Structure formats: C-alpha cells, structure tokens
Amino acid sequence: MTAELWDVSRLRFAETAPPVLTAAQRTTMDHGWAAAVRANPALFDGPVAALTGFERDDAGGLSVSWTRLTYRFRVLRGLPDAPAVASLFVAVLQPCDDGRLLVGRMSSTTSAPGRWQPPGGTLEPPGDGAALDLDALRVHAARELAEETGSDAPADALVAGPVVRGARGTLGFLFSAPPRPARELRERHAELARAEIASGVDPEFDRVLLIGSLSELRSLPGPLASYLELAAGRFFGA
Template sequence: MTAELWEVSRVRFEETAPPALTAAQRTAMDHRWAVAVAANPTLFDGPVAALAGFERDGAGGLSVSWTRLTYRYRVLRGLPDAPAVAALFVAVLQPCDDGRLLVGRMSPTTSAPGRWQPPGGTLEPPAEGRELDLEAFRRHAARELAEETGSDTAADALGPGPVVLDARGSLGFLFNAPPRPACELRERYSQLAWAEIASGVHPEFDRVELIGSLSELRSLPGPSASYLELVAGRFFGA
C-alpha cells in the first residue's frame, strides 16, 4: 500500500464500538505487548482514538468511523484474522521564514526510532460522552508541536491542511503553522531537548532539520514516514 494525499472540504466523525476479540487474539495481543514493553520500557498503554473505517464521497467529503482503544491494540497487526487496527494522527507543517520545512527524527525510546516526520502524533480520544471534531485535532496538533519542538503556536493559529492516508492505513490530518525564523525554531528545540534531558526524559525528537527541497529530504539518513515525501512535495510545489 502506498500513501495518498487528499484535499478535503468536509469531515464527519462517528464513534463506534471497539472491535471484538477472541480469547486467543486477546492473549496473543497481551503477549506481544509484554514483549514490546520488555524491549522498550518507555512504551505506555495509553488511550487512543483509533480508525475504524472511512468513506470518501468524491466531492471533498470524508466520513470517519473511530473507536476508543489503547496502544497495545497496535500489535494486532500481523496476527491472522485479527481486526484491522489503524491510527488517527495529526501532523504539523512548520515552515521557517526562508521557505524551509522542519522535520524531526524520532528518538530510540519512541515506537518508531530513527524515523523522520513532521511534528505530530497519534490522536487521543475526547472525554467520555464528548464528540470528536476537527477542533480536537487542532488542539492536539498544537500540543504535539509544543511537546516535540518547543514552539508555542496557539491552536487557533494552525490552518487546516490536507488529509493523508499512510502506507499502513492510518489516517492523518495535517495543519499549517505560521512561519518562524530558522534561528528561533532551532533555539526553541534546543532549549526543550536540554531541559528534558536534564530532567531524565528522552526528547521525542533526537534531532531536527530544516529541509529546503525534496532532494534534501531524501538525503537525510534513515527512514521517513511513508507520507512525508508526498507532503513535502506539495509544500515545495513539486
């Protein structure tokens, strides 16, 4: 499966029940999760808003079904006959004032060590009884931008961007941040990283770069998110 990039003008969200698991599937899931945590003790089985399905209407409309799960459900991928579990996520395109784009490399303690991607992350579900909407995505995007790069852009300053379907079937909502000076972006990330390291915490990004073209993206060492080249190509007008 290859990544796709869509322009969307209308989105509707509907909450559905979590997938039913057999006893064998649940046992296998719990075992796989225990193995993953043993290899990376920083993994946290926190709540996520997972993608249950979607439908496009061909006229810019998108209907999204979602459900409340936890991170351990991700290890169902690859289990025979297990329900398909994909993520809902946000990503922020943070430009600097010279036209370059900020990307970060995920640290070894994350679930995707060494992967280059924009600031962002898996969506957390709203409180019980609350509906999911684009404003929840926007608020989460602003929080991820601050937590990963130190940039304190307000949620209402983030403009809506396209929607991406990544190579694993997860659905991402992109937001455009206002440009900032390159020196400010680097300084804010440096301050954040040093503060977290000093407190015994590993930063989510162990490195950030400002890229000015697709060729610069392709020259970065290591893998990148499956949708990143599509997004960068759109950003650079390629």
C-alpha cells in the same frame, strides 16, 4: 499500499464500539505488548482514537469511524483474522521564514526510532462528552507541536490541510503552522531537549533539521514517514 494525500472539503467523525477479540487474540496481543515493553520500557499503553473505517464521497467529504483503544492494539497488525484497526494521527508542517520546513528524527525510545517526520502524533480520544472534530484535531496538533519542538503556535493559528492515507492504512490530518525564524525554531527545540534530559526524559525528537527541497529530504540518513515525501512535495510546490 502507497501513501496518498486527499483534499477534503468536509470532515465527519462517528464513534463506534471497540472491536471484540477472541480469547486467543487477546492473549496474543497481551504477550506481544509485554515483549515490546521489555524491549523498550518507555512504551506506554495510553488511550488512542483508532480508525475502524472511512468513506469518501464525490463532493470531497470524508466520514471517519473511530473507536477508543490503547496502544497495545498495534500488536494485532498482521495477525490473521484480527479486527481491522489502524492509527489516526495529526501532523504539523512547521515552516521557517526562509521557506524551509522543519522535520524531526524520532529518538531511540519512541515507537519508530530513527524515523524522520513532521511534528505530530497518534490521536488521543476526547474526554467524556467532548466531540472529535476539526477543532479537537487542531488543539491536539498544537499540543504535539509544542511537546516535540517547543514551538508554541496557538491552535487557532493552525491551518487545516490535506488528509494523509499512510502506507500501513493509517489516516492522518495535516496542519500548517505560521512561519517562524529558523534560529527560533532551533533554539526552542534545543531548550526543550535540555529541559527534558535534565528531568530524566528522552525528547521525542533527538534531532531537528530545516530542509529546503525534496532532494534534501531524500538525502536524510534514515527512514522517512511514509507520507512525508508527499507532504513535503505539496509544501514545496513539487
């Protein structure tokens, strides 16, 4: 499967019950998660909103079915006969005022060390009684942007963009942030990284760069998020 970008005119979410696992599947999942944590103790089995299905219509609408799980369900990927679930995520295209685009490299303690991607992250489920909708996605995207780069764009300043179908079946929601001066973007990330390291926490991005073209993106040392080239191509008008 290759990554795709979809322009969506209408977005609907419907919560579904979590998948039922057999005893063998649950044991495999728990053992696999324990092994992953031994390899990377920074992993956290926190709550996630996971994709269980979607449907597109001819009018540009997208209906998304989701359920409440935790990160350990990722261990089931590729396991024969395991329930089909995938990640939902948000990502923010943060430009600077000279037309370049910010990308970050995931640190060694994250689930994807060395991968270049826009600020963003796995979607968390809303609290009890709260709806999962475009406004909730926008709030989550603004929080991820601040947590990973130190840039404090308000949620209502983020503009919804295309939906991303990732190479591993993930579904992501892109937003664009208002342009910021390049020096400000660099300094805010540096300040955030210093504060986190001083408190004993590894920053999610160990490095950020401002790229000005697809060729610059392709020359980055290390893997790229499966959708990043498509999203950057849209940003640069390629």
